[in-house]
Amino acid sequence: MNRTSAEMDRLVREVLSDIAAEADINALPADKDLRDALDIDSVDFLNFIAALHEQTGVDVPERDYPSLTTIARCVDYLSKASVADS
């Protein structure tokens, strides 16, 4: 299943707001560092990755975690990975 960038952006924000429920995710600039902007710790981050996997089927190896620092980078990564899969 291929999503547009806008759809992917929405999905990433959706998943994020389930984890950092206290934050206004829609107002978060796509290029802002997630760990700086939000109060999320490494456990939250693992849950974030797991939820992305659940939603998109994309498996994110540990090695690639550093690429998922902003919403924009997540969208980019997930879009590329879904294309590679299909």
Add this chain to the structure above:
Amino acid sequence: MWRQTSHARRVSAQRTDNVQVWSAARAALDGLPHGAGLNIAHEAVDRHVLHGRGGETAIRWLGKKGDRRELTYEQLRDESNRFANLLVGLGVVPGERVFVLLGRVPELYVSVLGALKHRTVVCPLFSSFGPEPIKQRVNLGSASVLVTTAAHYARKIVPIRSELSTLRHVVLVSDDVAPEPEDGVMSWALLMGEASSSYRIGPTSPEDPALLHFTSGTTGTPKGVVHVHEAVVAHHATGTHVLDLRAGDIFWCTADPGWVTGTSYGIVSPLTHGATLIVDEADFDVDRWYGILQSERVNVWYTAPTAIRMLMRAGTKAVRGHDLSALRVVASVGEPLNPEAVIWGRAAYGMDILDNWWQTETGGIMIANRPGLAVKPGSMGVAVPGIEAQILRRDPAGHLEMNDGEPAIEPPGVDGELALRVGWPSMFRAYLGMEDRYRKCFAGSWYRTGDLARIDDDGYFWFVGRADDVIKSAGHLIGPFEVESALMEHAAIAEAGVIGIPDPVIGEVVKAFVVLKQGVVDDPALRRDLMAHARRKLGAVIAPREIVVRNELPHTRSGKIMRRLLKARELEAHG
């Protein structure tokens, strides 16, 4: 019979040895010049300068964004002197409480050491705490001074500022956020710039309070654990015995100073040895961590089971590309390290990961696998030199069997409560303002740890579990009551029960069960709102990762929520 006699003889010989261990440990430190006492900061910093090692690196700071900063022992002495003078300038007197709410930045280390020099009591708070835990701790500790950043201040302090009645001064370390001018709020850079870099530490009794750390209990508010300057004797000695610390070592303790490990072993112990501290501002990341171990040539690495299990997930392949040949000791603390992790460590790092055990109350490592002793995977090791540990007999209700004022001790192989004979230098001296709760921790001449364990025939201890409902998540103790209280402040919640659910990576995760008030509709928006409320109040580390709505919760006859039953049902349901 023979065995008991031999045991008794061994115990009495050990007691004499223990006294000698601590007097030798005291002799390894300098004391303040002219017999003015014992001060942690002098032992950690100033004495190295006096010994001609002022040019060596004390702190090597690695910023999140790749920036680096180094402080030599001489610079650290001068900077901490400035901070002590800053406190003088604010009119803060010895004995007052200085709280520090900072990420792992050099200013944190300077503040802690400077506050110790000025003989104030310093409390580093974990910077991920939300406003609620901060408020509770600042008020329990009657803080006079808070050192934090403008961002933390705006987000976490402003909403509760009017409720922090003892707080007179806030000192802001600069970051991206420009602070609003405000009464009692000052700039770190400005004050430090004006402060002199020479400061003479006043007479410090080894029994003067020095450090304050909060720990969570099952019920009520967190407890403020008070440690005195004499604790440095144990910090130093255990650094030798367990971590094999030597002058000039590159040492990396990955714990945040907001937790006791990050202070005792992330600041004090390695500095007393003249080691170089690696301070990494960033959070856990596999490649970053292996990169640091390699490029900084780390000799001694003190970390936590949660981190080790996350590294295990990345596999031995992630290690292979890195040169870890400088590494001499890998140690772990926070919760029992599972045997698989010890075995994995042998394959991954070519050495045993040395698990050890201690608590906020003990101030330093008490039981340990240590260099030179055979490691039994899954065991927390043996009592460190100077410490006598035993297993006390408990009845099913948790009461000890007392004979002539002393508790009965279990033989090897029987579960009971782990206890330590009182009198080691880093033993806590009080729960701040809670005399009764402090006294309850002792039975005869033993400190009761609240941990259940057993000892084997070789003197190795094996952790069994907590004697209470305290949740251990990622190595941190979380009091269910604190979480429940915060949840109860939400308008929709009638009742809350909080437990820990076993988790393969972080030990336990915090899970909450709530009953909604009459008429409240349970829908996804409400769930999200509950979660947001908990995280806003408590911060990510303490807030539940999951909140479940129930129609009712199990109660005792007296009306208390039966967390144990809640937990048993939960474990049964998920097999």
